[in-house]
Amino acid sequence: MKTILEEIDESPKNLKNLTRAQLEQLAAEIRKTIIEVVSKNGGHLASNLGIVEITIVLHYILNIPPDKIIFDVGHQVYTHKLLTGRYKLFNTLRKYKGISGFPNSEESETDIFTTGHAGTAISAGIGIQTVEQERKNGAKTVVVIGDGSLTNGITFEGLNNLGTSKKNLLIILNDNNFSISKTRGSVSYYLTRLITMPVLAKSRDEIKEIIEKIPGGEQILKVSKDIEQKTKYLVIPGGFFEKLGIQYFGPIDGNDIHHLIDVIKNIIDKEGPIILHTITQKGKGYKPAEENPEKFHSIGTFNINSGYPLSTIKTTGSFVGEFLEQAGEKNDFYVITSAMEYGLGFDGFAKKFPERFFDVGIAESHSLIFASGIVKAGKRVFVGIYSTFLQRTYDQIFHDICLQKLPVVILVDRAGIVSGDGPTHQGIYDISFLRSIPEISVFSPYSLENLNNIMKIALQSKKPMVIRYPKELLPEKLDEIRQNGRFLCIGLGSIAQVAKQACLLLNQEGINLDFLPEDHVKPIDDKIKKILSEYDKVITCEEAILPGGFGTSILEFCNENNIQCKILRIGISDTFIETGSREEILESLELDVIGIMKKIRSFCEDA
Numbered sequence: 011m012k013t014i015l016e017e018i019d020e021s022p023k024n025l026k027n028l029t030r031a032q033l034e035q036l037a038a039e040i041r042k043t044i045i046e047v048v049s050k051n052g053g054h055l056a057s058n059l060g061i062v063e064i065t066i067v068l069h070y071i072l073n074i075p076p077d078k079i080i081f082d083v084g085h086q087v088y089t090h091k092l093l094t095g096r097y098k099l100f101n102t103l104r105k106y107k108g109i110s111g112f113p114n115s116e117e118s119e120t121d122i123f124t125t126g127h128a129g130t131a132i133s134a135g136i137g138i139q140t141v142e143q144e145r146k147n148g149a150k151t152v153v154v155i156g157d158g159s160l161t162n163g164i165t166f167e168g169l170n171n172l173g174t175s176k177k178n179l180l181i182i183l184n185d186n187n188f189s190i191s192k193t194r195g196s197v198s199y200y201l202t203r204l205i206t207m208p209v210l211a212k213s214r215d216e217i218k219e220i221i222e223k224i225p226g227g228e229q230i231l232k233v234s235k236d237i238e239q240k241t242k243y244l245v246i247p248g249g250f251f252e253k254l255g256i257q258y259f260g261p262i263d264g265n266d267i268h269h270l271i272d273v274i275k276n277i278i279d280k281e282g283p284i285i286l287h288t289i290t291q292k293g294k295g296y297k298p299a300e301e302n303p304e305k306f307h308s309i310g311t312f313n314i315n316s317g318y319p320l321s322t323i324k325t326t327g328s329f330v331g332e333f334l335e336q337a338g339e340k341n342d343f344y345v346i347t348s349a350m351e352y353g354l355g356f357d358g359f360a361k362k363f364p365e366r367f368f369d370v371g372i373a374e375s376h377s378l379i380f381a382s383g384i385v386k387a388g389k390r391v392f393v394g395i396y397s398t399f400l401q402r403t404y405d406q407i408f409h410d411i412c413l414q415k416l417p418v419v420i421l422v423d424r425a426g427i428v429s430g431d432g433p434t435h436q437g438i439y440d441i442s443f444l445r446s447i448p449e450i451s452v453f454s455p456y457s458l459e460n461l462n463n464i465m466k467i468a469l470q471s472k473k474p475m476v477i478r479y480p481k482e483l484l485p486e487k488l489d490e491i492r493q494n495g496r497f498l499c500i501g502l503g504s505i506a507q508v509a510k511q512a513c514l515l516l517n518q519e520g521i522n523l524d525f526l527p528e529d530h531v532k533p534i535d536d537k538i539k540k541i542l543s544e545y546d547k548v549i550t551c552e553e554a555i556l557p558g559g560f561g562t563s564i565l566e567f568c569n570e571n572n573i574q575c576k577i578l579r580i581g582i583s584d585t586f587i588e589t590g591s592r593e594e595i596l597e598s599l600e601l602d603v604i605g606i607m608k609k610i611r612s613f614c615e616d617a
């Protein structure tokens with residue numbers, strides 16, 4: 011007999027005919043599938059387990075398309091994928107040429123808006139509804155956003171606009187009290203107060219009395235009266251949202267299919283912006299994830315029975331974290347993260363020096379201006395950000411750090427190709443945009459020994475400084491090859507070890523190559539400037555986009571200084587990178603040993 015999930019995979023419309031008991035059965039089938047696949051492929055387990063019922067109910071009530079769901083961040087999209095014809099493909103989740111772990115509008119028309127970075131969904135929803143409402147076609151848009159992403163600055167810009175634009179947008183707030191770690195900041199306290207507010211315990215008449223007294227209370231009462239007639243659920247004043255012009259409903263149990271159906275059916279056709287506050291359990295249905303949602307937020311392969319990871323890899327970030335922990339004993343500096351304490355390996359520092367550690371929520375732009383203020387006031391600070399999220403802080407690096415020549419140190423993790431998360435998360439663009447900002451020094455270490463030395467420089471730095479490194483552990487040490495070769499290969503940062511291997515093999519073939527591991531992106535290393543003219547041909551290798559990259563800076567330098575050597579730039583062409591493991595992607599881009607050998611061989615053999 012077919013499972014309900016298989017029947018829905020044949021035709022997603024079959025969902026509409028299910029009884030409530032069958033919807034619950036479906037939720038169980040979905041959880042089982044997600045746990046099985048994520049245990050083999052890795053992925054965002056806990057967030058996806060918490061949002062199963064909300065997603066089922068939205069698909070049950072909406073007609074997609076023309077109706078739309080936009081998932082903020084998008085890491086919680088697995089149930090949506092399973093309900094929109096991708097069940098059979100689900101075992102390829104996050105794999106090379108498989109389905110993405112995030113909504114991807116190139117993958118399905120039901121993934122209406124590609125996401126991966128937090129805070130974009132409300133703004134996109136307003137844009138879509140602006141046009142749909144003009145068309146008067148009745149198409150509905152629902153935004154699903156977590157309490158962590160609600161704290162993001164762009165979300166607030168969206169809410170600010172939404173209240174006055176009055177678009178018919180339903181925002182489902184998926185409040186599980188967690189970002190990756192516990193959600194930080196006063197918005198989170200506010201949501202907790204809403205949930206635990208004593209008003210919940212009061213009688214309906216008392217609630218009415220309270221609501222009547224608040225500004226706009228009559229309107230709230232009018233709406234809540236409608237709902238009261240149809241459902242038995244409480245409506246309490248969500249003062250903050252109401253004051254922004256957004257009707258607030260809830261909080262309700264977001265893991266209860268019955269509550270969700272009753273409430274969403276009643277509010278979905280209402281005019282104007284609405285926020286429905288749902289409380290969910292992150293990791294629901296899988297004990298290890300319920301007990302440790304932080305660890306299971308994003309997890310590699312694991313044993314389903316025990317919940318233990320199948321492999322634990324040490325990251326370059328954990329090396330950086332240990333450095334900070336040790337250096338923190340003798341040096342007085344602060345450390346800041348935007349909701350990525352564990353991913354960055356900063357948890358040790360946070361435990362040891364809680365008064366010097368700040369998790370500011372998903373707020374990368376704020377984190378850098380906050381850091382500028384700290385430096386301005388005379389203290390040293392390290393800010394950790396993943397390369398892909400650094401993209402939204404260009405102006406802070408320009409306006410708040412470099413223009414004021416403030417020696418903020420930015421530790422850029424996940425630089426280079428990133429496994430599993432796909433095009434939204436690749437750390438390959440930072441070199442190009444950082445190079446264009448005056449005053450900044452950018453380093454891309456090639457070994458742990460080299461990284462350690464750069465971190466020591468950072469402790470004393472008098473200039474703004476970026477240190478970018480991959481997730482994968484760098485080699486302990488990496489030496490140059492100098493043998494008076496005709497050709498020189500310069501390997502930058504994370505790809506240097508691969509480039510060196512290629513050079514060693516090419517030397518065995520008789521191609522006379524020297525090799526230099528390089529850490530300076532900007533300014534160009536004096537050592538390189540001096541030796542370029544000694545070679546007929548120079549090859550640069552970087553795990554980054556070529557336009558505006560490291561190789562380009564060498565090309566520009568040679569051109570400006572009339573250095574005659576021919577240059578081959580090896581890196582990534584002007585493109586987005588699909589999902590896959592780092593190894594698979596490097597191979598497909600010919601950035602593995604064989605690919606690099608092939609490119610260098612044909613360049614060197616060419617007269």
Ligand SMILES: Cc1ncc(C[n+]2csc(CCOP(=O)(O)OP(=O)(O)O)c2C)c(N)n1
Nearest residue numbers: 057126127128156157158159188189190349
């Ligand atoms: C701009 C940005 N910064 C950081 C991240 C990394 N990140 C992915 S999910 C997540 C937490 C999201 O929390 P929440 O919105 O509450 O969703 P939950 O996982 O709890 O369901 C973070 C910080 C991101 N995707 N985008």
